[in-house]
Amino acid sequence: MAKDKKAFVKEITPQSEDFSRWYLDVIQKADLMDYSPVRGCIVFKPDSYEIWETCQRELDKEFKRTGHRNAYFPLFIPESFFQKEKEHVEGFNPELPWVTEAAGEKLEERLAVRPTSETMIGHMYAQWIQSYRDLPLLLNQWANVVRWEKRTLPFLRTSEFLWQEGHTAHATEEEARQETLQMLDIYTSFVEDFLAVPVIRGQKTPSEKFAGAVDTYSIEAIMKDGKALQAGTSHYLGQNFAKGFEIQYLDKDNQLKYVYTTSWGISTRLLGALIMVHGDDRGLSLPPKVAPTQVMIIPIGPQKAREAVVEAANGLFQTLQNAGIRVRMDARDDVSPGWKFNEYEMRGIPVRLEIGPRDLENRQVVLVRRDNGEKLFVPMDELTEALPKLLDDIQQSMFEAAKQFRAEHSYSATSLEELTTYINEKRGFVLAGWCGDDQCERAIKDACGATSRNIPFDPPAKPEQCVTCGKSAAHAVWYAKSY
Amino acid sequence: MAKDKKAFVKEITPQSEDFSRWYLDVIQKADLMDYSPVRGCIVFKPDSYEIWETCQRELDKEFKRTGHRNAYFPLFIPESFFQKEKEHVEGFNPELPWVTEAAGEKLEERLAVRPTSETMIGHMYAQWIQSYRDLPLLLNQWANVVRWEKRTLPFLRTSEFLWQEGHTAHATEEEARQETLQMLDIYTSFVEDFLAVPVIRGQKTPSEKFAGAVDTYSIEAIMKDGKALQAGTSHYLGQNFAKGFEIQYLDKDNQLKYVYTTSWGISTRLLGALIMVHGDDRGLSLPPKVAPTQVMIIPIGPQKAREAVVEAANGLFQTLQNAGIRVRMDARDDVSPGWKFNEYEMRGIPVRLEIGPRDLENRQVVLVRRDNGEKLFVPMDELTEALPKLLDDIQQSMFEAAKQFRAEHSYSATSLEELTTYINEKRGFVLAGWCGDDQCERAIKDACGATSRNIPFDPPAKPEQCVTCGKSAAHAVWYAKSY
Numbered sequence: 001m002a003k004d005k006k007a008f009v010k011e012i013t014p015q016s017e018d019f020s021r022w023y024l025d026v027i028q029k030a031d032l033m034d035y036s037p038v039r040g041c042i043v044f045k046p047d048s049y050e051i052w053e054t055c056q057r058e059l060d061k062e063f064k065r066t067g068h069r070n071a072y073f074p075l076f077i078p079e080s081f082f083q084k085e086k087e088h089v090e091g092f093n094p095e096l097p098w099v100t101e102a103a104g105e106k107l108e109e110r111l112a113v114r115p116t117s118e119t120m121i122g123h124m125y126a127q128w129i130q131s132y133r134d135l136p137l138l139l140n141q142w143a144n145v146v147r148w149e150k151r152t153l154p155f156l157r158t159s160e161f162l163w164q165e166g167h168t169a170h171a172t173e174e175e176a177r178q179e180t181l182q183m184l185d186i187y188t189s190f191v192e193d194f195l196a197v198p199v200i201r202g203q204k205t206p207s208e209k210f211a212g213a214v215d216t217y218s219i220e221a222i223m224k225d226g227k228a229l230q231a232g233t234s235h236y237l238g239q240n241f242a243k244g245f246e247i248q249y250l251d252k253d254n255q256l257k258y259v260y261t262t263s264w265g266i267s268t269r270l271l272g273a274l275i276m277v278h279g280d281d282r283g284l285s286l287p288p289k290v291a292p293t294q295v296m297i298i299p300i301g302p303q304k305a306r307e308a309v310v311e312a313a314n315g316l317f318q319t320l321q322n323a324g325i326r327v328r329m330d331a332r333d334d335v336s337p338g339w340k341f342n343e344y345e346m347r348g349i350p351v352r353l354e355i356g357p358r359d360l361e362n363r364q365v366v367l368v369r370r371d372n373g374e375k376l377f378v379p380m381d382e383l384t385e386a387l388p389k390l391l392d393d394i395q396q397s398m399f400e401a402a403k404q405f406r407a408e409h410s411y412s413a414t415s416l417e418e419l420t421t422y423i424n425e426k427r428g429f430v431l432a433g434w435c436g437d438d439q440c441e442r443a444i445k446d447a448c449g450a451t452s453r454n455i456p457f458d459p460p461a462k463p464e465q466c467v468t469c470g471k472s473a474a475h476a477v478w479y480a481k482s483y
Numbered sequence: 484m485a486k487d488k489k490a491f492v493k494e495i496t497p498q499s500e501d502f503s504r505w506y507l508d509v510i511q512k513a514d515l516m517d518y519s520p521v522r523g524c525i526v527f528k529p530d531s532y533e534i535w536e537t538c539q540r541e542l543d544k545e546f547k548r549t550g551h552r553n554a555y556f557p558l559f560i561p562e563s564f565f566q567k568e569k570e571h572v573e574g575f576n577p578e579l580p581w582v583t584e585a586a587g588e589k590l591e592e593r594l595a596v597r598p599t600s601e602t603m604i605g606h607m608y609a610q611w612i613q614s615y616r617d618l619p620l621l622l623n624q625w626a627n628v629v630r631w632e633k634r635t636l637p638f639l640r641t642s643e644f645l646w647q648e649g650h651t652a653h654a655t656e657e658e659a660r661q662e663t664l665q666m667l668d669i670y671t672s673f674v675e676d677f678l679a680v681p682v683i684r685g686q687k688t689p690s691e692k693f694a695g696a697v698d699t700y701s702i703e704a705i706m707k708d709g710k711a712l713q714a715g716t717s718h719y720l721g722q723n724f725a726k727g728f729e730i731q732y733l734d735k736d737n738q739l740k741y742v743y744t745t746s747w748g749i750s751t752r753l754l755g756a757l758i759m760v761h762g763d764d765r766g767l768s769l770p771p772k773v774a775p776t777q778v779m780i781i782p783i784g785p786q787k788a789r790e791a792v793v794e795a796a797n798g799l800f801q802t803l804q805n806a807g808i809r810v811r812m813d814a815r816d817d818v819s820p821g822w823k824f825n826e827y828e829m830r831g832i833p834v835r836l837e838i839g840p841r842d843l844e845n846r847q848v849v850l851v852r853r854d855n856g857e858k859l860f861v862p863m864d865e866l867t868e869a870l871p872k873l874l875d876d877i878q879q880s881m882f883e884a885a886k887q888f889r890a891e892h893s894y895s896a897t898s899l900e901e902l903t904t905y906i907n908e909k910r911g912f913v914l915a916g917w918c919g920d921d922q923c924e925r926a927i928k929d930a931c932g933a934t935s936r937n938i939p940f941d942p943p944a945k946p947e948q949c950v951t952c953g954k955s956a957a958h959a960v961w962y963a964k965s966y
Contacts, residue, residue, distance in 0.1 A: 036607070038561065076521045103631035124526055144558055160558050160559070
């Protein structure tokens with residue numbers, strides 16, 4: 001799949017010129033995806049899929065550590081199931097694709113391709129849960145889901161995407177609420193520690209919550225164009241689905257009671273966040289913890305010294321691979337080192353390792369950081385110690401840089417006019433007071449296109465008045481334009 | 484999900500009485516699956532899904548070791564794609580479910596839910612492959628697929644199932660053929676070493692090959708009712724899909740050439756094989772390498788000694804878990820040890836570890852093997868050494884027992900009458916000569932319902948005449964009824 005030469009021809013549009021164009025350029029040039037012949041569906045090429053596999057592995061470990069197990073439920077959901085939770089059907093009906101025929105015959109009941117599985121899982125839970133002994137029931141599913149979106153954008157909003165959806169049932173509201181927040185914490189740690197993407201944790205306003213939830217919590221990240229991306233959500237569903245699907249259990253007191261359920265998910269849209277938080281005009285920049293390749297070895301120098309250099313490079317490759325570093329080498333001699341430098345910077349590989357004849361003499365190599373361009377001369381013998389430390393340092397620096405960017409693009413507003421100015425001219429997140437009225441929230445969207453991201457758990461300030469109506473503020477809310 | 488008491492009520496039908504009933508009883512009682520409200524689609528409950536995860540992890544390692552990478556292609560395939568390979572459309576058209584509407588509108592072109600992805604991947608490969616430098620292209624996909632089968636059977640033949648499909652493209656026929664056989668080897672090692680299921684490797688006859696393949700190779704296993712189960716296939720596709728989708732590359736000699744492609748897959752039907760090869764009238768029996776729980780600790784003895792016993796059992800649990808053994812403990816005291824013994828035998832857990840007051844005094848435990856019922860007294864201090872060895876021994880014994888069963892149910896026939904008698908009365912695999920004519924193969928199916936399983940690479944004998952027409956035999960073929 002090395003379309004190297006072709007990729008080199010086309011430059012990446014600078015972020016400042018056209019951020020959307022920059023994004024689309026980068027994801028294709030870095031060979032992360034391709035468009036498919038099906039509307040809004042993309043192909044995940046090996047590098048992006050490998051990042052997703054790393055996300056899966058890490059999150060799955062955390063899910064299992066906290067007592068969840070994986071299961072797999074059917075892709076198709078009978079139409080009648082969507083009718084059982086009123087808000088749910090209203091929320092998802094406009095986006096459903098329908099299977100109406102199979103094996104040459106018209107189906108008696110249309111089948112939706114799942115947009116999420118609360119209904120199917122609710123139906124099954126009703127069969128499985130009978131006694132308090134069956135609770136809590138803690139399952140997760142890794143799956144593909146489909147939402148027929150009008151406007152699509154690779155990774156961020158595609159007709160089909162990959163995700164995980166956790167679904168749990170509990171005896172008490174308290175336990176279900178704890179679960180909801182526990183999973184939000186797991187998402188927070190994962191996104192911040194692995195993807196180096198800082199997030200704001202908080203509760204969605206009623207107008208932005210999941211269709212069928214009592215309360216939705218989210219983590220929100222800021223992209224380099226100042227727009228927000230919802231990076232994960234966790235829903236306290238109360239007894240809404242339990243009542244819709246008759247999920248009841250016989251309690252210790254011999255009473256039949258409805259369970260309390262939760263659901264929570266993250267998806268391949270995280271890849272979009274990764275790209276838009278760390279990327280720059282030279283292309284992608286991947287945090288070491290999720291980079292499919294962490295170190296790229298490039299032998300340099302004149303042809304006559306080549307054999308010795310490549311031999312030494314091969315030795316380093318083996319040493320680093322044995323040390324558990326995800327390393328690759330590009331020893332092709334029909335492509336110039338300069339071309340390779342650009343190419344692997346563009347692909348976001350965290351560290352470039354150069355080795356030439358003089359380095360060989362000095363028993364050292366040159367390491368170049370993708371994140372800040374820093375060059376380091378490191379003795380060969382110290383590489384297996386120095387590299388893991390360097391990778392950690394890069395991971396940390398990238399997280400700090402992203403926090404710095406967010407700090408520089410966070411504002412607070414005390415009037416609608418001020419808020420609108422920040423949104424339109426400064427771009428970023430704006431904190432403002434909210435009285436709790438849907439109308440006031442909507443007025444902001446109408447004025448500047450920003451929506452409430454969430455009501456943060458730890459607001460940096462406590463605004464006194466609703467930014468729209470001036471009444472007493474019940475909450476501090478982050479507003480931003482969003483993906 | 485502990486429906487323990489309920490499960491205990493219903494007995495398992497003996498294999499000898501009704502093997503199909505036995506199978507359906509076991510998979511439900513062992514809590515492996517449940518039926519869903521969608522025709523032919525099942526729910527994979529945590530134990531069966533965990534077995535599948537283990538299969539995935541192991542195979543994925545082998546795929547990557549041999550240079551493959553994972554990618555993900557769209558679930559939906561435009562109708563027109565199926566027309567591009569004539570045999571392929573004929574083979575799959577009768578089983579396709581169609582999405583005809585989405586988001587409230589009728590689609591311009593119907594979309595099939597993928598039954599397999601040769602067409603979609605062929606279309607993408609045509610964009611990605613341009614030069615000999617782009618070859619070989621070695622990708623794999625883990626995905627769900629759908630085939631709207633008329634008669635379904637949990638795990639073995641479900642409308643939706645989970646699988647992996649490898650798709651590779653090569654510059655030469657030789658390389659593609661090598662790849663095809665390499666993957667068959669990987670499947671063979673995996674199924675024999677991990678699932679302890681012995682298989683026969685061979686080539687499918689033309690009438691049984693994959694729709695669109697030049698040659699199909701398979702591994703075939705024998706179930707305890709004597710029926711065959713195709714456990715994995717690897718296809719040499721020649722240039723059929725390359726020509727259908729215009730997958731061409733510019734070779735070193737500056738000539739535009741078609742690539743040679745392969746595809747290969749295994750699926751969740753392997754779970755069916757696992758159950759039907761090792762299970763018995765007491766229920767499931769899982770090989771240690773894929774058992775979600777390898778050892779179940781059950782504290783026993785009178786109530787007054789219980790505290791000390793449970794404390795010691797807890798200590799063992801920690802020790803074994805730290806030693807990397809997949810161990811669980813059932814210390815409930817509202818359920819009798821006898822009930823637990825039956826329950827975990829039924830769930831196929833390879834080793835039961837009993838510990839009671841007298842064992843505590845003697846610093847020993849009792850280990851009971853699920854596969855052959857053997858009881859062993861092992862000093863506590865030796866457990867972390869003894870258990871891994873015991874698990875290995877069980878794995879090996881189960882494989883040997885399965886091979887023994889196969890040997891006892893393999894026959895060879897020199898006449899159609901003899902073959903028919905073996906199939907109908909002895910049940911099992913029958914080796915017979917075949918002239919190469921489709922008609923002769925069909926006559927066998929008509930006579931007794933057996934189909935050709937494959938032409939084995941290493942036939943135990945070389946029949947001289949075609950079992951049907953008496954002409955000179957071109958091949959030795961294994962025949963059996965099959966799932």
